[in-house]
Amino acid sequence: MLSFIFNMKLSYSPFQLQLKHRFTIAKFSRTSTPVMLLQLEHDGCIGYGEASMVPYLGESLETATALLNKVDVNQLRYPFNYQSIIGYLDSLAPGNPAIKAAIDIALHDLEGKLLHKPCYELAGSDPILMPVTSITIGMDEPAVVLQKVKEAAQAQVIKVKLGSPDDKQLIETVRSATTVPLYVDANQGWTDRQQSLDLVYWLQQQGVQLIEQPFLKTDPDSNAWLTERSPIPIIGDEAVQRLADVERAKGAYHGINIKLMKSAGMYEAGQMIAKARELDLKILIGCMSETSCATLAAAALAPQCDWADLDGPFLTSNNPFKMPGFSEGKWVLSKESGLGLVPA
Numbered sequence: 001m002l003s004f005i006f007n008m009k010l011s012y013s014p015f016q017l018q019l020k021h022r023f024t025i026a027k028f029s030r031t032s033t034p035v036m037l038l039q040l041e042h043d044g045c046i047g048y049g050e051a052s053m054v055p056y057l058g059e060s061l062e063t064a065t066a067l068l069n070k071v072d073v074n075q076l077r078y079p080f081n082y083q084s085i086i087g088y089l090d091s092l093a094p095g096n097p098a099i100k101a102a103i104d105i106a107l108h109d110l111e112g113k114l115l116h117k118p119c120y121e122l123a124g125s126d127p128i129l130m131p132v133t134s135i136t137i138g139m140d141e142p143a144v145v146l147q148k149v150k151e152a153a154q155a156q157v158i159k160v161k162l163g164s165p166d167d168k169q170l171i172e173t174v175r176s177a178t179t180v181p182l183y184v185d186a187n188q189g190w191t192d193r194q195q196s197l198d199l200v201y202w203l204q205q206q207g208v209q210l211i212e213q214p215f216l217k218t219d220p221d222s223n224a225w226l227t228e229r230s231p232i233p234i235i236g237d238e239a240v241q242r243l244a245d246v247e248r249a250k251g252a253y254h255g256i257n258i259k260l261m262k263s264a265g266m267y268e269a270g271q272m273i274a275k276a277r278e279l280d281l282k283i284l285i286g287c288m289s290e291t292s293c294a295t296l297a298a299a300a301l302a303p304q305c306d307w308a309d310l311d312g313p314f315l316t317s318n319n320p321f322k323m324p325g326f327s328e329g330k331w332v333l334s335k336e337s338g339l340g341l342v343p344a
Helices: 061-068 082-092 097-115 142-151 167-175 193-205 220-229 243-249 266-278 292-299
Strands: 009-025 028-042 045-052 135-137 158-161 182-185 208-212 234-236 255-259 282-286 325-327 330-332
Touching (some): 009 061, 009 142, 028 061, 028 097, 045 097, 045 292, 097 266, 142 167, 158 167, 167 182, 167 193, 193 220, 220 234, 243 255, 243 266, 266 282, 266 292, 292 330
Parallel strands (some): 135 158, 182 208, 208 234, 234 255, 255 282
Antiparallel strands (some): 009 028, 028 045, 325 330
């Protein structure tokens, strides 16, 4: 193993990731997502990273640039002590998990290339255990929903965004076009406990296999009430950001949704997986609207999870990287060093 300290070059550039369709969830809607693409270079090897910053989570290209301008690359030493590095990044500014994730992902990609090993191997993942990934259908008019279902023909699972008075109509529209299993995500949009429970039992009849964040993340009692009574696993999403949140999810949810843009990258996501297993919580690994870069980073950890929702490259139209391998509803992990990422 290499043991020397080396200097790295950090570079980054803003990118506007365009969505194929307007993406609407409970309370928010957008047609694009600001992304910061990042590179860490040493001795001819380049590690790629990505920060996808959905506006409602409070990060932006401006906040990302401000944090990157504070980073001293001399604090990024090989062999990488990820615990120390994330502590250093957290000391620069609170929050900002997406841009911290970009640095973490780039370091993992670089480490894989230096060691000539794929990231999934370094993470201890077995590609044979890769779960199918869902492709998400946002809220929309029935005709557009049907078009989205058609475009998601490769999916063996579809995720549907709920949290409006039209929840049943949306599910019925999707069901008119496909019989594949469904995941649903209310994005904190449900408000009435009994009505939600009644809807859960109806969703079970429609082939729904999990439900994300039914009530406000600040209302653990209502989420716990539904979790106690639901025949379908209830998954905490907005309520579970980083490692410290996992233990608080016990009792309020059946499981957690880990996203690298919330967890500040692959290292802490791995810690969250271990903590969730310790607490007997199920694990969904998800994403924001992302390029192939962050998708492959999450896919390297996906075999350690119960479910996957890593659909960024399917929902976007200007991915600056090539589409990763995809077969039988699953991402196919490359044996190439690092993430296996290929620029378009």
